[in-house]
Amino acid sequence: MIHSPRGVEDLLPQQTLQYQWIEKEAAFLFSLYGYEPIRIPTFERTELFLRSLGKETDAGKQMYTFKDKKGRSLSLRPEATASVVRAYLQHKLYGHSGEWKVYYMGPMFRYERPQAARLREFRQIGVEAIGEISPQLDVEVIEIGAEFFKKIGLANFHIQLNSIGCKRCRPVYEDQLKEYFKLNLANLCSNCRRRYQYNILRVLDCKKKECQPTIKGAPVIGDYLCEDCQDHFKKVRTGLKDAHIEFSIDPHLVRGLDYYTRTIFEIVSSLLGPQATICAGGRYDDLVEELGGPSIPAIGFAIGVDRLLVALKKEHKELHPQYSSVIHIATLDQEGLTAGYSLARILRGQGIRTRVNFSLKSLSSQLKIADKRRARWVIIVGGKEVEEGKFILRDMESGHQEKIGWDEVKHLDRRLKGNG
RNA sequence: GUGAGCGUAGCUCAGCUGGUUAGAGCACUGGACUGUGGCUCCAGGGGUCGGGGGUUCAAAUCCCCUCGCUCACCCCA
Numbered sequence: 001m002i003h004s005p006r007g008v009e010d011l012l013p014q015q016t017l018q019y020q021w022i023e024k025e026a027a028f029l030f031s032l033y034g035y036e037p038i039r040i041p042t043f044e045r046t047e048l049f050l051r052s053l054g055k056e057t058d059a060g061k062q063m064y065t066f067k068d069k070k071g072r073s074l075s076l077r078p079e080a081t082a083s084v085v086r087a088y089l090q091h092k093l094y095g096h097s098g099e100w101k102v103y104y105m106g107p108m109f110r111y112e113r114p115q116a117a118r119l120r121e122f123r124q125i126g127v128e129a130i131g132e133i134s135p136q137l138d139v140e141v142i143e144i145g146a147e148f149f150k151k152i153g154l155a156n157f158h159i160q161l162n163s164i165g166c167k168r169c170r171p172v173y174e175d176q177l178k179e180y181f182k183l184n185l186a187n188l189c190s191n192c193r194r195r196y197q198y199n200i201l202r203v204l205d206c207k208k209k210e211c212q213p214t215i216k217g218a219p220v221i222g223d224y225l226c227e228d229c230q231d232h233f234k235k236v237r238t239g240l241k242d243a244h245i246e247f248s249i250d251p252h253l254v255r256g257l258d259y260y261t262r263t264i265f266e267i268v269s270s271l272l273g274p275q276a277t278i279c280a281g282g283r284y285d286d287l288v289e290e291l292g293g294p295s296i297p298a299i300g301f302a303i304g305v306d307r308l309l310v311a312l313k314k315e316h317k318e319l320h321p322q323y324s325s326v327i328h329i330a331t332l333d334q335e336g337l338t339a340g341y342s343l344a345r346i347l348r349g350q351g352i353r354t355r356v357n358f359s360l361k362s363l364s365s366q367l368k369i370a371d372k373r374r375a376r377w378v379i380i381v382g383g384k385e386v387e388e389g390k391f392i393l394r395d396m397e398s399g400h401q402e403k404i405g406w407d408e409v410k411h412l413d414r415r416l417k418g419n420g
Numbered sequence: 421g422u423g424a425g426c427g428u429a430g431c432u433c434a435g436c437u438g439g440u441u442a443g444a445g446c447a448c449u450g451g452a453c454u455g456u457g458g459c460u461c462c463a464g465g466g467g468u469c470g471g472g473g474g475u476u477c478a479a480a481u482c483c484c485c486u487c488g489c490u491c492a493c494c495c496c497a
Contacts, residue, residue, distance in 0.1 A: 256497070369457085392456090
């Protein structure tokens with residue numbers, strides 16, 4: 001037997017219905033804020049991701065990269081932001097006035113060792129807003145995230161916020177950090193000593209106990225933000241307060257990718273353990289320019305749908321109601337099957353979910369099947385009923401049954417309304 | 421990339437100090453009920469014990485390799 005590749009899974013009908021439900025809610029909510037749907041390619045030139053993610057990270061190593069027949073290097077998308085920006089530039093959308101707001105949903109790919117709530121193919125839903133610097137937009141984006149989780153019914157989530165400055169003030173802070181940690185290098189774990197070399201900010205994010213005292217004493221980014229960044233951050237905070245959105249400032253919240261600036265935020269579920277982040281986002285005011293476009297600010301976030309569903313299950317949330325056919329047609333012989341199928345057509349024409357039993361098994365077992373599939377009604381059709389032109393309609397809840405003719409079948413939707 | 425635990429029926433698992441035909445519960449199929457579900461009872465089907473190699477008179481059980489799953493580290497978009 002051929003098994004699916006590692007870290008890649010099938011979403012069986014019950015699960016797929018859950019994803020569809022989440023996607024539908026997201027699309028509706030995002031549209032209320034003026035975001036429009038976009039679909040971007042599943043793979044891109046590898047260079048696009050390498051340039052956007054930053055060379056210092058080992059993100060490149062965690063991509064599914066392959067050569068096409070002409071020898072070009074392509075990669076399955078590990079995230080969507082780079083593609084959205086690329087599309088924005090490719091279609092020269094900056095020529096239009098006003099910001100460009102889009103949302104996307106779909107699978108992403110990362111070559112990592114799978115573990116709890118982390119797969120090689122996983123699904124994200126995200127928004128990107130390109131072309132506006134106003135802090136009020138930051139508020140809007142964060143608000144959308146919070147509203148979404150609320151709407152989905154997630155009880156246990158928390159917003160963490162920070163500003164990591166811009167290309168003018170962040171280097172100053174990083175220098176200060178380097179100087180500080182240089183003196184305390186011996187007190188850091190081996191990992192942090194490594195991180196010290198290639199991504200100093202991530203040291204702040206370390207969870208090891210041994211590092212905590214040193215991290216606590218480290219300079220805080222807030223003290224080094226330039227005037228513009230400080231002002232921006234302040235407006236975001238007051239905007240969130242005005243909107244009654246709860247959040248906490250985490251001065252140690254950082255990003256592994258190079259392209260983030262100023263506002264960054266995460267939404268975490270405390271029930272998830274090591275993979276607690278269900279939404280991550282922030283500003284990326286320099287990325288458009290870095291990818292070869294004009295200097296245009298932007299912001300966005302991505303939600304990890306698989307993780308969200310895990311969190312919902314941990315909260316014992318009742319997920320999307322299970323689909324089942326409303327009417328099950330039990331057919332007792334060949335005449336019954338032929339007639340039963342015609343009945344099904346009429347019912348489906350009325351928008352009633354109908355399933356016909358093809359197997360001609362005993363009525364007893366067909367009822368059993370109908371019961372298992374949670375059909376509310378069963379129509380029983382055999383040669384006798386065909387001859388008579390009347391069929392048995394059985395209510396599976398009460399056990400009550402009656403005979404109905406073709407005319408009644410044609411209007412069955414009215415009878416079942418609010419009853420099935 | 422590193423480390424740990426686990427692979428026995430469709431599912432959850434027992435059996436594992438080597439010893440006849442490898443078990444249970446649930447699920448499935450059929451019957452009691454010859455054309456009426458859920459409950460009950462009865463019967464039945466279903467397993468290369470993940471795969472390969474080794475030790476042995478004898479391996480699900482012990483050893484090695486391999487594949488897979490799970491979790492943690494790493495990384496985190």
